[in-house]
């Protein structure tokens with residue numbers, strides 16, 4: 601089993617979820633339940649590159665709708681036997697506030 605070490609404090613990181621807040625111009629988007637490594641010691645989070653780019657894609661799409669403040673839930677789809685399928689990785693359920 602792989603052990604991830606926190607770059608900030610050197611503690612162990614475990615799989616969990618985190619909320620990612622993105623801001624662009626006057627829009628703020630909060631993407632909840634993003635899978636990430638979370639440090640058990642200091643709370644530092646780390647997204648892998650694939651997840652991060654999926655989150656950014658979602659954010660850009662949502663922000664272009666013109667919402668000022670929006671909460672999304674990041675839902676990672678299970679990977680198929682053939683592996684990662686670009687464009688099918690995430691989906692969003694919206695809650696307007």
Ligand SMILES: [Zn+2]
Nearest residue numbers: 606609639642
């Ligand atoms: Zn840490």
